[in-house]
Amino acid sequence: MEDQSFQTLGEFIIDKQEDFMYSTGELSRLLSAIRLASKMVNRQVNKAGIANIIGKAGNDNIQGEAQQKLDVLANEIFIEALSQREVVCGIASEENDDFMQIRTSHNAHLGKYVVLIDPLDGSSNIDVNVSVGTIFSIYRRVSEPGTPVVLEDFLQKGVNQVAAGYVVYGSSTMIVFTTGNGVNGFTLDPSLGTYYLSHPNMQFPKSGNIYSINEGNYAKFPQGVKKYLKYCQQEEGDRPYTSRYIGSLVSDFHRNMIKGGIYIYPSTSQSPNGKLRLLYECNPMAFITEQAGGKCTDGFQRIMEIEPTELHQRVPFFCGSTTMVDKAEEFMRELE
Numbered sequence: 001m002e003d004q005s006f007q008t009l010g011e012f013i014i015d016k017q018e019d020f021m022y023s024t025g026e027l028s029r030l031l032s033a034i035r036l037a038s039k040m041v042n043r044q045v046n047k048a049g050i051a052n053i054i055g056k057a058g059n060d061n062i063q064g065e066a067q068q069k070l071d072v073l074a075n076e077i078f079i080e081a082l083s084q085r086e087v088v089c090g091i092a093s094e095e096n097d098d099f100m101q102i103r104t105s106h107n108a109h110l111g112k113y114v115v116l117i118d119p120l121d122g123s124s125n126i127d128v129n130v131s132v133g134t135i136f137s138i139y140r141r142v143s144e145p146g147t148p149v150v151l152e153d154f155l156q157k158g159v160n161q162v163a164a165g166y167v168v169y170g171s172s173t174m175i176v177f178t179t180g181n182g183v184n185g186f187t188l189d190p191s192l193g194t195y196y197l198s199h200p201n202m203q204f205p206k207s208g209n210i211y212s213i214n215e216g217n218y219a220k221f222p223q224g225v226k227k228y229l230k231y232c233q234q235e236e237g238d239r240p241y242t243s244r245y246i247g248s249l250v251s252d253f254h255r256n257m258i259k260g261g262i263y264i265y266p267s268t269s270q271s272p273n274g275k276l277r278l279l280y281e282c283n284p285m286a287f288i289t290e291q292a293g294g295k296c297t298d299g300f301q302r303i304m305e306i307e308p309t310e311l312h313q314r315v316p317f318f319c320g321s322t323t324m325v326d327k328a329e330e331f332m333r334e335l336e
């Protein structure tokens, strides 16, 4: 019989409930709702090729990006699972213009958590059978419980996150998350529909030899990034590094966390704030990164300390093994 961990995600959540910062069982129920939704999205992703759900949905999201059918479907599945279980009072999604109020069946606003979500990350990859993901971020509301949620409940600094995680729908499907006590990864056994603890206490290697960036934009990069890329390609010591870029943040991040590496989506001359979204992508990845011993900045400043000003705000993103991010920052400061 092959070696297998027998700790399921469900058991893990119950066992660790005592460690959660504000333990009333509500966060456990929230994580269970995300677990369920991720299995439903996984089922859709797996049959994308035969279920007429490949391709564009025919409309753009608020950021002017073409929504894929699976973007829309994944968004609906997560929102439905989170609202039906009455575990959150508000949801903000990359795919929706504004945040949503979630009322319980008694029309109250009882939940104390809000969720921010990128329901399908890397969605342009879906048509070509390349891994996609989901990213989520959970905060305690700052407004009075029992009242409707307000924008300030969502515009919180990343340091306030209670939990964050991602799902990667890849060659196997995994959920990786933190509640502020390290990072754990669970792999889905598709025949049983159960997640098992497969990657306990994940750690970003202090250094690595992979750099991930869309180099097609090279001409538009800041001087500091250009110099760092030349440094990565130089033949010296453990360099040149290997270049790996899937174009799905979740997958690029997951590989780098396991193998050691840096992911960069910098500002460009056309997009001074880069492309990635602070609240749906950068903050949750930054929380996981730091919990796994890595580093995450905008090239100068810690991502999780940035004060958000709008829901769909973008920010330059440097994330990964600490010594690699330190080096990239050194060039950014030098050539600012």
Ligand code: AHG
Pocket (backbone or CB within 6 Å): 065, 094, 118, 120, 121, 122, 123, 124, 214, 247, 248, 249, 250, 275
């Ligand atoms: P999304 O599919 O949620 O819009 O995110 C796509 C993001 C991210 O996953 C990826 O790393 C990045 O866009 C790729 O952008 P480029 O195609 O510009 O490299």
Ligand code: MN
Pocket (backbone or CB within 6 Å): 118, 120, 121, 122, 249, 281
């Ligand atoms: Mn995304």
Ligand code: MN
Pocket (backbone or CB within 6 Å): 071, 094, 118, 119, 120, 121, 122, 123
């Ligand atoms: Mn997305």
